[in-house]
Structure formats: structure tokens, C-alpha cells
Amino acid sequence: MTQTSNPQTFSSTGRDTFVGSPRSRIDGPAKVTGLAKYAGEFAAPGLAYGYVVSSSIAKGRITAIESAEAEAVPGVLKVITHANRPRTAWRDKNFQDAVAPPGSPFRALYDDLIVFSGQPVALVVAEDFETARYAASLVRVSYAMQEPVTDLKAVRGDAYDPPTKREGIKPPPAPWGDADQAFGSAPIRVQGGYSMANEHHNPMEPHATTVVVEQDGTYTVYDKIQGVSNSHQYLVNVFGLKPDQVRVLNPYLGGGFGSGLRPQYQAFLAMLAAQELKRSVRVTLTRDQMWSFTYRGEALQTVALGAEPDGTLTTLRHDAVQGTSTFEDYQEVIVNWSGVLYRCENVALTYRIAKLDTATPGDMRAPGAVTGVFAIETAMDELAYATGQDPIALRLKNYAESDATAQGKPFGSKELKSCFRQGAERFGWAKRNPEPRSMREGRELVGWGVATGIWESMMMQSSAIATLTPDGRLTVGNSTGDIGTGTYTILTQIAADTLGLPMDAVTTKLGDTRLPEAPVAGGSWTAASSGTAVMKACRNVGEQVFKLARGLENSPLANVDFDRAVFADGRISVAGDPGRSVSLVEVMQAAGIDKVEAVEQAGPDKDFNQKYEAYTHSAIFVEVKVDEELGQVRVTRVVSAIAAGKVLNPKTARSQILGGVVMGIGSALEEESMLDHRIGRFMNHNLGEYHVPVNADIYDIDVIFVEEEDKANPLGVKGLGEIGIVGTAAAITNAVFHATGKRVRDLPITIDKLL
Template structure:
């Protein structure tokens, strides 16, 4: 049974805009990050990065580095202590199939920038200086880092990645039907490799406690992943390791898996018996953690009226030599559009790079860009409005999941409300037909989609005798506002002011919860917190009924409301009792509960759950210079119940800005001769800055969803999906040039 708590006499917090409860700590500097925790006698490690992309180390000379005063030790593959089970194939919750990278394992070089040594010193500056004195000789081999060249050897991954749906089997006869279609589009689409580049660098601080246990502060989106990695690889009992990460300075997926600095810091601490911190540089972060390059071909065949008859979407994506990284890239085409003849294929090509990483809406950013650009091309080929074409091929069922209906889908409302707000009806459909002075004006539209997921999660709630409530679990808040929404949910459930609720996250001593990713945190941890608070409420109510002369003595739980720190008979606030008085009368100093929450198996057996959006973009392009100004974005989102419109809007704004980066600026440039990303700094890797961002309007359309008790859908990813396609489509409308390789830069426009 789902118990709904009345808000009688109490302003509800859920559904209202609230500022972040962790905001003051972040803006005043009180919030501490993984590389800021300290300990007495703390050592500092600095990584020496390899200079080639493939080959072997033939010699390594650390003598000069070790001679520097203050240097404690230099670790390499030659003297690495045998304190870790490096032959143990640890697989965390988000790892792809294969053998995870093992730092300092042997003399083999797998990718450019691979760590080849760790200099450990009494202070950071000494470690950094000594690292420049380490000399490494190599026997280089020619690396293969060109996806186009390797695409011919692409393969279907033999083992599927956990949680990643493989493409469904084809249905109908898409090739034959395409050949006979009245209107056809068949084009190739590519996106450049992108790097996450969170503000906080990857860092780990390992503190050796007096009892021989370890307290670890790690930049991670889920401390349980780091805890599992450490205990498995180093053969430690779970109670000997505590991992914490109360704050995260951005992740975008780069913090889902433990990165190699955690292993190195732990290795050094175990070897030396002293606390160690290892912080990676921005340059070192460029060697891993990136959205993979993909080569895609989309073929669409339709009748003259735009009805889709054939759809094919093929993708080849890069992975490393040692793991089969996989994303859902092509399935979105079958999710979005109704078609009787469909083929979706997805293959991998091995390159001499690190394993790619999940990056905000992994797979969807890539695949939806291709299908939504192709749909725009089809609209022009058929002479149909791009929105009308999408509505004509609208589907209420997921064809990739045996035609299961969607639990909710308000995408039509997204198009209607977004188009009205944007002024789409005023659009002249002819390319190059809209101008303002020397600038061409273009309007584009695209659809966004992302899975609405819920994972198994737990949480605790503790009500103290002072009337204050603590809730929490081990998930992280990577800047999405998780601290705030969990506080809102807890406050509403027990009828307390938000300032009387403390939320704790990012600690393996707390109940276990999934990593913060996939846009599932609100549904998963939010439901667990609500259930834990409900359990506390029931316990307190039972105590209240036993009080002498209790006003609730003969009242059922379903008839009470929790508000203003009291339990009252619904509709009769005069019959109430304060929570603090209940605990005092019962002689207890706290009431606590731990609750579990998981997906609704019955719902999932009948329905598919997705978040949807409609994105409208306006660009203005200098006709002579080819300079693009993105002047307006309207993003209309259907995401079920919105817990906090303020933090929710912030999430969409951040996603849209990342989509703008994808469309117009972000590009990690690989020199395929040496296998190294060349613009490996924030000076040469362009991201949107304040001057690039103009009007972004976010609309949340009404939508009721039953996939979870809160009725929420995730918001972390949906803002970025489809945004690049809307911008690319606007560029075509403005210029008449269809640019199918992102980012869209001046040289491509004026070529």
C-alpha cells in the first residue's frame, strides 16, 4: 500500500522550487572534495605518464628522482609491491566485459598517457618535480587509433554489457522496402570524441588509521564501486575499508568507475604504511574518460505523405583492446518511430586507446543525433513540416521491446507547448529564407528520449528526541541536487521543516544505494528515503497511541497527517501531538528505520518507461564569416512529477549547454599517427562559455507516471539528448548546407 501523507497545515516542499541545501557549503568553501582531505604525515603521489600509445617499456631509470630530497619512493612495474591481486578481474556495476586496465602491471603500453610510474614524496611540489626526472625508454609499435580505418574489422561484441540492451532482431524487409520507397534518405553521421572535463580533477586520498583500517576519499559517483574495487583487488575485508565522497565537483559519467589514481594511492599506502593522496592533472584526465567516436549510417524510406516504410540504423563504435565498451546507440530509432521494416545493427572496433566511458546520456546523444538529423532530411525531401513528420510516425509502443506500450508518454504535448512558446508557426520552411541584416536565421527541431529507470536502493531515517531527522544512503550528489530533493521528500513525509532534516550521502557506512548515474537517483534513492521515513512515521504513531490521554488513541494510521512537527487527525488539527512529546513520553531518544526500494516488476512486465522532450533551436549565422550564434533554445520536457522545479530546470540547462558544446564546439582531436589527443587542455578544447549561451527556456509539461511510487522520471540526461540535432537542423535551415559531422565549425560552413 502507498500511504499518502496529508499536508494539512503544512506547506509541501516536494513540487516546489527550493534552493540547494548544500549550496552554502559549496559557495563558502566548507564543502571538501576528495583531494582536499588530509591526515598527519600525508604523502603525495604524482603520476608519470607514458609517451607512446602502443609498445613496451624497455628501461626505466628512477635514480635521479629518488635522489631528490623529500622523495620517499618511486613505484614502477619493476618494483610494484605484490599487495594487490592484479590477476583478479574485478567487475564493478558499470564495467564492460573484458579485463580492466591494471596500472603498473607489466611493461606493456596499451594507450597514450598510460601511467608508468608513481613518485611519492613528502609534498606535492617535490613529487611533481621528481616526476620530471624519471627516464623511460620504449620499444614503440604503430598504434591503430583511426576508427574509420578500423571499421572494416568491426565485430558484434560476444558478451553483452550489463544493463545495455543489444539491438533487437530485424523485422520486415527494410532493404527491399527502402529500394521501392517514394522518398529516401541514406546518409552517414559522425560526432567527434568528447571528454568529460569536470571541474574537480580525479583524486584519491587514502588515510591509514591506527587500527590498520583505511578511510578513503575518492572522486566517484558511487562509493560502493570504489569500496568493492579496493576490497576485491587488495584482498581486504569490507569492514577494513570505508569510502567517502560527500561532494563531487562534476562527474558526467567520468566518476562511475574507479580510475587508476585510486589503485595507485591505495597501493602506495599499503606499501608504505602511510596516508597517501594522488591527484591527476588535467592533461592526465585526457587519456581516459571520453565519449567514444561512432560512425553511423541511417536509411529512411517513406511514402509521399511521409509515412515511414523502412528504417535502418547502423553504428560502429570504438572500444579499447582490453574491454568491450558498449552503449545503446541505434535502438532509439526503433523506440521513437513506428515502422514495419526495421534493421538496427551495432558493432565495435578495437583501438589503441583507453576504454571509453559513459558520458551524460551515453549512446543516446550519439544515436539520437543521427536519427533526428535524418528525420529532418526526410521532412525536407518529402516537403513536410518536421514536427508533422514526427507526429505522423508517432508511436505509443516500443517496437524494440516487443511492442510493449509506454507507461506514459506526453511527447505530443512537448511538441505542442514547445512550438507555441518558440513561435514555430512563423517559420518559413525554405532554407536561407529568414534573415536579420547580414545574418541568416535558422530554426530547427528535434526529439529527445532517455530511459526512465529505477534501481534497487536502500536508505535510513533517524528521528531524534529533539525532533530533528537524519536520512541518507551511499549514493552521491554530483551536482544534480540530490541532497535537496531527498531533504524535501523526508520533510514532507514526516511533516517537518526542511531545516530540521539532515541528508547524508556518499559514505559506505550508510545503507547501500546505486551509483549516481543513469538519471535513476531520484526514483531509486528518493523512494527508499520516503519508505524509510514512512516506517519511522508508523513507529512514532504507534508510540503516540499509547500515550496517556492520547488524542490519537482510537485513530487509524490512514486518518492522521504529519505536519508542523506534529501528528494530527486529518481534518481536526486540534487533536494532535508533537513528535518530540511522543518520543519523550515513550522514553526513547530516537526512532529509526532502514527501508529497501526497487523496480516495480509488474509494471515493468507490462510497460516501457522513457523520458521525452522536444527541443527547438534558433541560430543566426554571419553569411560571410560563417560564425554561428545560438540565440534561442526552448526545451519542453515530459518527465513525470518534478520534485523541485528549480534544481530540475538547472539540470536541463546544464544538459542543453552540453548539447550546444556537442553541436558547435567540443572536439577531442586525435593525431592517429601517434595515438594521442592533441588539444588536451581547456585552452584548446573548446567548451561553451557565458558569451556562447543566450536564451534557454525550459518547459515541464504535465505527465503522470506510475513506474515508481514518486511518479518521477530522471532529468540528468534528457536535457542533452537531441539538442545537437536541433541545432544542426537549424544550421541547415539557415544556410541550406547539411553538415553531418559534429561539431559544426566555421570551416565546415564556409567550405
Template structure:
């Protein structure tokens, strides 16, 4: 066995630029709607104009008569598929019956796909789609969560991978009643949509004989492949899904979306290549972060020690699926409390099913908890950091397990020092400059440090170049780069001699890219595959005639700069190309899997932690908020690439600013539909909204969370950010905002 120090070398831990960066900035990186195909047809979706009811009659004659139109598919003429006979659910689907486009005449939500117009050009398809006329029999609908609260229920089946609320501890109600200091408040977060830069699209290339190459916007090529083969009754050998680049997804690409079904259906029926791309408007018919109403009750002694924590949440879901998130569990995890209780319920609405959106559940639950903790600190007249330290949890009290590592105290200390927390005046409305009130707020952040079983292949060729292959996706996070860094260090190669292939269903098995588990999962698999290649390479080197490494123990041989050398004598060694040539090897290849340690997870749990500090300036007369500074101190185990890691936290913080101040999908409950379904009226942060964001990585070593000591970063940047901003606004104005987003009208009207 090799006695290697995994992922230690010239590249891991260094701020390397993205290896795919040039492809992206020059336009050479192709996305789902950019792949060419001979005789390509274009499909445009016709969306429902009512929220609930039935299609009485659908008129397609005028559309079919238009030049260039090949077919108009509706529920009346769509081809039969295996999916229409049984309810196949992909690996990310919640319990229930997935939406099946063009299945029948029933309308289940506004914007539902009710027809697909296919034509020789996109322009012809779009023009013809406008000519499809539909007569409806409308039915009453319910889209207002407030009006459905009395019908909220505990979901009967738990969603795979989603923890139910933890069991109660002690007697939370009695402890709350007896405590000298307590608060009980409601917190709300509006519906949010993902709005990634790249809209959802699918290009199906017809290969003849029923074989398909599919370019899909997806966070899991193998999940999309499984979906297509099961839904259409096809062989896996006949379907390849390729998605090398994804223009952002934030969770919207975890599930196969309905444009994939429609494009494949049309391609199989017409035996032609077909592309279906959603408009920005139509992306709002996909999943979203659900509207969530929460009640948090905290009770403490005069010294700030928590005596009771109660957290209840109700979220909306569709009529046909029970979408679930981990919302309330964080309140039993972050702080030590002997008495705690939790409740999580769903309410059926006439909408499409919500979907995971960056840090699903945690952004919601941690906002409510951290806002409540700030309120408690005000009631006690105690510094917010001191309150958190007095209730610091040294183990996960939900599962009664130890943490694999936890450097949250260091996050508080280092983040506060970098931010200048000591300059904060404790009294609200006590800091100002001119007409602007200045506020400082903070919050804790937490997210699961997960790992999933993943496989990777490493292939070393005779010219000393290394190729890494894994089916996982890179949705813009820098996965290509960090896997190249891990591989380069494992075999002592310059970074430019390593190439990485991702996002192809034919590659070694990987779960969907999500949950911040990709770096730990794929990275560990790459390390394992490279270790196997290294073992074979060094064994070959020792066996060569006259080899300077012949009698050297394997653990004394190092690989660096493309050579195998004796650790203490760099002159005694061989170039990798010479080893391969001497051994008569054209390539050395290994495929290995990595999985979390079942033994470690019996007694321990892994989490990434952060402390977020925010400074805001609020115009006292106009109520305009500027977030002028953010410091985010993050403890996330080993940082493979500080440059791409910082970018992940920056992106999360920017989304957190949007959540706090801007992002809100507005619903006209009379019509039952989203009204601001475009980027002109759905507000996201722009450059003018973003000022100084300082990311600080706190040193943390973790030998159990993953074989390479890595925790995830994709989610933790957003968790706690909205709460820190809301707390800063209270500190600036003295007004407590419990309803996100915090818009000007709410500040003025408070």
C-alpha cells in the first residue's frame, strides 16, 4: 500500500484559475441549446392560460397550416410512452405522482405545458404556437398559503435524503412558560425562483435506429438518462446524455424538466433531431423555493442560557407531490437547549412542485432562528455573539452525535475581528452618518457536509498525460479545476497535463451534482483512482531493468514534475514517459469508487459552519438599504482552491442579499399565477447593489468527513446572510423585519 499524503502537493490548496475559463470566455464551451444537429427541428411550448380546470377543446388547425410546421402535439395526439402506464420517479423526485406533460386534458397549474409546436425553424414554431387556441372549463384554485394553513398536514411519506423533524427533547412548552425571558414570533419568506443565466433546454440528436444523443441542461446526466430510458422504455445503450457545461442551475437542474420529455417524445415520433428551449417566462413554470411561514419561540434565563426552543414551519407544495425540505432541524442543531420541539407541515396548492434552491431549507430555517436569536439578545441586553457562545453546541443534540469537526467559535472570533465588530454600538439607531443610519448585524450559518458514493476513472498515457473522467456535473462551481488539481498532485504532474471529462452519462457513475457534496465525493473518487494508477506506475518503475527505483520501498518514492523519484534524492528517478515506454505500456487506467465511512457516520455527523457579519446603511427618510460590507468567515475543512472557493461563497452571499432585500415571486391569487415572470420585474442583485464582500476561510482539519478532508461550499455562503442583513437593518433603524424580502415599503411602514 502507498503511504501517500492525499491531495498534498503543488496545486491543492493553491488559488488556481479555472481550467475551463478560456473555453467559457471565448464561447467555445457549448451549452444545451448550442449543440448542432443535421435537419434540426425546433419545438415551442404552448402554456396553459388558466390555473386549474380542463381543456374543453384545443384548436391546432391554424398552427399546423403555417409554413414549416411539422407537427403540433397535444394530449389528443401525443404518442404513448411507458411513463403514461406507470408513475416513474427520478432519483430526486419527492413522494407523489410526477407531472406528466400532455398526459390528459386536466390543468393542474398556471403555465402548464399543453402543446408542443414543432417546425423547421424556431421562428416558424414560435409564430405557429401563437395560433393555437384553447377553450377551457376553469375550476376553483388555491394558491394562497395563508388560506390553506388549516389544511396543512405532516407528509405521510418522507422524501429520500431529507431528514424529518427531530424528536422533541424535554418539555419545551413547560420550560417556555417558566422562563423569565422569552419571545414568540412569526417569520416569512416569499417564493423565490432560481433564474440561472442559461434557460432550460434540450437538444435531442436523432442517430437512427432509435439511438439518441441528448444535450440537456441538467445537474445529473445519468439521472436524465435514467429518466429517458424509463419514461420511454428505451435501452441505456441507446441513450447518451451529455452536459459538459451548465450556465447556472442553483438546484433547478436536479430534476429532469418537462422540456426534456417533450424533446425526446418529438424526436422519437418524428425520427428527427429536435430542440426545445424554454423562454425566461416559461422557466417560472418550473420549481421554486416555496413560500414558508415559520413560528420560532425561544426562552432563556437572565444569563442568556436557552431553556426552550420551539420551531414550527408550514410550506406550500403542489397537489400531486409532497415536496419537503429540512427547515426546522437547524434550531435543534446550532444551539444547546435541554427542551426543544419541532414541527414541519405542508399545504397543498395549485402550483407546480417546488424544487431545491441553493441551501434548500437551511436558508429558510436559519433565517428564522438567527433573527429570533438576535431578538433574544436585544431582550437580554447581551451582545449577539456572546449569546451564541453561551449556547454553543459541542455535539448534535438532534441525533446525539459528535461533530466530525466544528470551528464555529473560530469563525465568530476571526470574522468579528476582520469586520470590526468591537466598534459596534449596541443600541439601535445609535450609529449614523449624515442622513444614513448605520447598522451592524451577524448570524450563524450551517449546512450539511455530505458525501455520496461516486466513481471516477484515471487514465495515464504513454506521453505522460492524465485524463480524469466522472459523470458528475460542473454547474459553474469549478469542479473541472479542483479535480484537475487533485489529480495533478496525486501523480506529480503539471496542471496543464491533466484533462477532465465531466457531464456525460457514459462516464463512471455519479449522483446528481447538488447538496455541496461534489467536491468531497468526486474529489475522493479521483484521488482513489489516481492512487491506483500511481501504484501501478511505481510498480512498473521498480521492475524496469537497471531502474534506480528497483529496491526502493514504494512509500519512499514520490511523484513530482512528471518524474518518479526517491524522496530524499531527486537525481535518482525516472520520467513518467520513460517508465511507460520501458514497461511497454500505452496507458495505465483505473476506475475506483469512494463513499462515506459508514463506521464514522454511526457516531459522528459532519457540517460546514460560518459566521456572517453585515453592515447596512439605511436612508432614514427614503428607507433605501445599502449593504455596504459583508464578512463571511467559513469553516469548511480542506480548501482545494481558495480562488474558486471564494467565488462560491461570493455567489452565495450575493444570493443572500437578493433574498434579504429583493427576490420575491409575486402571485395574483385571483388568477392563481406568477405575475413578475421575467427579469425586468423579478429583481435580483446587480453590480450597483454589491459592495465589499470579504471571505475568510477558517482553518479546519477533518479526517472523517471525507477521505480528502473536504466539506462543501456551494450552499454555506447563502445560509445566514439574509438573517445578518435583517439584524443589521434592525440595529440601524430599530425596526424589526420578519418578512423577506425587506423592501422599502416595509421599512417605511414599520
């Protein structure tokens, strides 16, 4: 495993002692001992509990709700429905959150209209959870049902171009060349339809919100969210509150994968009940109810590739239709990746959406890329066989040195060739017999497959605070969350290096709206965004302390410029003359001040972004073994070679890639949210029937970090949260074809598709 060393971009005032080294997660002990508290675990005096009653139909209207029996249960405080709900700010714009797609956001208990299965139709609030749950079973709801439309194939012909583009989502570029004409005249042609089933996020921690009513009338809200600022904005707008009346916290998140980007309906219901009852309320969703909102939406794709006999692409067409709800125009980047990955003179990329009677889909780890890259990378494998090319050689023959979807801008860095080279060597790709069904081990067929991965390298506007106290302790933080990625740890490493302190002298605080604002934790931008902000805030503190040190009587730093200052071992010394030094504690105590503090902002480099495009790349190599008689597929080996700029912490970084690969295995072989189109309901809405990879499914996963220098941000980092999953499903699909000779274009690859 290698990592980039790039001291020019990491603008530390000290030495890279911790950044770049493998460090265990500082939040680990709290999590494994149970000391870490999650949104549904915070206590409050007089806490009441809400239980959601979910609709049993997917489309229609409520004709009656009978709640008297539930209200008669001892301990029940209130049954809230659309008929008796408190008045609040119901306008659409007030319900918008920071990552909402265009349209009219869902408003729980707004009226009698049912727009998706499992929609909340009532909230039972009681003195304890068990009473609320029991009373909820006594609420009787009558409906006038309409036939739902949930089959994307049935409405494919009604798909449309989104009239309003979703913020941050690039629409497909205008076509170039003449893809249809070039395909018709191409000597070699590959064309196919590809699909990936609906998938649900299924984080370990269910969605929950605890609203604490404080004595001064303000609200402290513990919400399962990947960015507390988003929940804060949402609750303040919806309920017409002043910003300082609401404080939202989420110090720990038990998995989100994108399901926690938007405030979900339990947050609204908890605040609604708290305001109505004037007491603290907690609402926790059941595992079944976790199927009633955001999920990775199915997309129907077609890819058409034309090539010369030597494998040179002459035409590329990638079209996708994705489902959305009837009330929002959800959008992802699905087809653009094909135009970014490969050099071709005739390209057409289209993306349309179609209305379904479901909840709005949502961003799920590497949204769009997981779906679109599966299609193009499977098609490229088909083209490799059609032209007799090695799959790696074919990709290198059509390697893109610039981004054709962005007017041909060059990449700021791209070490994808090194990913293929190092990954192939580690995997032993040269020993591969390309003929399908040619490799065998006992009764199992052996297959080797490869695919490319790609994800945007982004940086968002972020801020952070750093505070140094006379005891030599440093506290840093902002409102972003650690969603299990190791953010607490890498920010501590950055802060410690910047001021030359040991890591145990640094405290990092996250997930609190009283801290400086930062974007939601998603998109693989947190390290670049919050990491740079923390570094800048610490550097500002360092400059302040340095000035104080220079002003001391007989200061060893007198007449020394800041650019010669070295922060290490809790001291400030002079570069090249370590004997001239003073400790941070001595400076603070001599100055007689109780703290040195700084708040700094960091944002994307506009000059860089005007000149370059930034992406993280990977090459994924997979070995599968398929029982010839049973059709059972085992992924026995994976090598994932990642080019992601500077790696801040190889240990937590590797963990991110491992998690992404495991989710990719799930997409390829197991995960499928099954809709019964007659009633519009997901039927396998539990962890017993919705299959995800478990320990017995996972064998050897090898991660390589390829050296890459990038200057898109001062830290030289690229995101790692998404890249591990992108392309993994395609590599598995390609390996299964190599093993069996059967090309499966519709995921997951279940046994029936191979027998």
C-alpha cells in the first residue's frame, strides 16, 4: 500500500507527523463500549414517545381515521392526524431542504392524499414507547384506493427531460459527432440493455429524532442526519422559528449511505408533537418504516458501442430512464461518466425521468455512478470480447486524457493507468486465460473480471473553529458529521500536525449547529472541505501565538518571520535553528490570556476549477467462483487500486474502500428491493429478506493506494467514501461472464439467471 507525500500542498506550519500515517479512529472506544449516543438515545425529563402509523396503500385517499380506541389507552397523550394537526408553515418552499430535488417536497399529515406506500398517516404519542406502539395498532384507517403505477418499464415511454435541473447535478452534455450514423457503419457493434434493481440504504441505526423542549422555550434536537445544518434549516423554516431557537446535534451516526442527507419525516413529526404537547418527544422509525422513504432508484439503460476491429471506439451512446416520485423530480448523474471515461468522436448521452407512485428516490453511496458505470463497464467488457482485445488493453486504447463532457478540459491529475498496472500486477492478471469457462477449480468455474471506477473530486464551502488554551490543549470543529468515515480522526491529525501537538492534546467536535457551518457529510468532499477549513483555522491560531511569542521579553523568536516558524512537539522553533524555541504553553501563560481562537472558511479553488476537471479513479479486479451445478457465486478475491491524491490516514482510508467494495458485492449479487406492482409496496422490507453481504460472503479484499499528486485543494486530497463501490458490480459481472459464458445485464445476479 502506497500513499502520496505532498508537503507543498499540505500547508502545515509544522511537520507531517500524523497526516499520512495509519491511525485508529479516536471515536472507536466510545462506539465499541456503548458510550457513544445516537439520535434515539438521548434522555430528557418527561420524554414522550411517538409511533408512526403507516399507510397500507400506495395511492388514493384517506376516507376515515378512527382513533378513539387508541386514545383511550392509559398513557396515550395524543393521536395526531391530518384532520387535527396543529397549524404550521405548510408552504412548499418552507419544506425544502439543502439537497432537495425540484418539485413539491413531501409534507407528512398535510391532507388526506396518499402518494406512496408506507406514508405516515398518524402519529400516536404516549408516555412510553411500548404504549405508543400498542395504541398505534388500534388506529383504524379507511381508504379509497387507486391503482398505483410503480413499474418503471410500464411508463418508460412517458419519460421526460427534467424541466428544472437539480442543483449540483450536471445534465448530460450536448451530443458531439453523429453517434447514430457512426454506429450504423461501425465494423464492430455492441448494444444492450442494463438495469440495476431498487436498493435501500439499510443503515444499522434507524432514523430517529429526539426533540428536547428546554426551560427557556428553545429546542435541542438530536436528529439522525448527515449534516445538522440541513435539519436546522428545515425545522426553522417549516415551523417559523428563529435560528437561535433551535439547536441540532448529531455527534454520531450509525450509518447513513445517503439516507441521512435529507431530514426524514420523523424529524418533522417529533417537532410537531413537541410543540403541540409542550414537552420533549422522541420518534424512532421501525425497520419496516425505513423502506418508506429514500432508496437507490432503478434505472433502465441502453448502451451502444461501435468500434474498429482493433477496438478503437468510433461511437458511444448511453441512454437512461430513471424513476422518480409524482411530487419531486429526482435526478442523478448516470450517463455522463461514459463520456468522461472514454475518448470517442461520436457520443450521445441522454437521461430522462418517469413518474411513479413511490417515495422520492434518494442519493445512495456514489449516486448515479454506481448505476451508470455498471452499464458502460459491462458494455466495454462485451466490446473486448467482440474485438478480441484484453479488457485492460481496450480501456487503455480508448483512454481519455481530458474531459470531453466539459469542453475538453484536462484532468488536474489522473493516475488511472497506474491503477491498472499496479492492480493487474497484484492480482496476477497476466495469468488469465481469456476464454470463457476455461478456468476451473474442482466443481467451480473460475472467472476474472476488471472494471474502471470514477467519482467526482469535490470541495465545498466550509468553515471551522480552532481554540488553543493555556494548558496546551487544542479544540477544533464544525457542524459536519462523522458518518462512520473517520472524520473525527483525520481532522484531529490535521490539527495536531498544523500546530505541532500530540493527537491526544486535540479535541475535535462535530455535528452541532452551534459550531461553524459546514456542508452535509456526503459526496466524498468532507476531507477536502472541512479538513482545509480546520487547517486554516489552526494556522491562524499559530500565527496569533507566534506574534505573542515574538513579543515576549528576550524572545528566542525575535525578528523571525512566520514562514520560518516550525510547530512541533508543542513548541515553536526556528527552521534550521531548533535551539531557538519556546513552548506554546509558555507563550500563553506569559501573555496572560485564556485562549487563542480563530474561525476560518475554505472553499473551492476557482482558478483551478476553471482550468481543470477533478476526479478520483480506480481499477477493480475481481475473481469469482461459480458452482456449475448450483449457480452459486462467490467473490473470492478483489483488488481495488485507488488514485485519490494524498491519503490522510491509510487505515481509515482502506476501511472506506473495504466498505464500498462490500456494498458493490451487494449490488452485484444480493441487494434487491422487490416491488409488488399490484399494490405498489416493497415486499421484502426487513433484513431477513432483503439480502446484504455478511461475513461469510466476503473473502480477500486488497486495497492499493496509487501515488498521485493533486492540487485541487491545499491538502491535495480526493474523496474516498464513494470510489470503492463504483465499478465493483461491473467487475463482478464481467468475472461471472468469464467464468460461465453467460452475460447478465440485470442486477443482482441471482442463481436463476445463471442456471
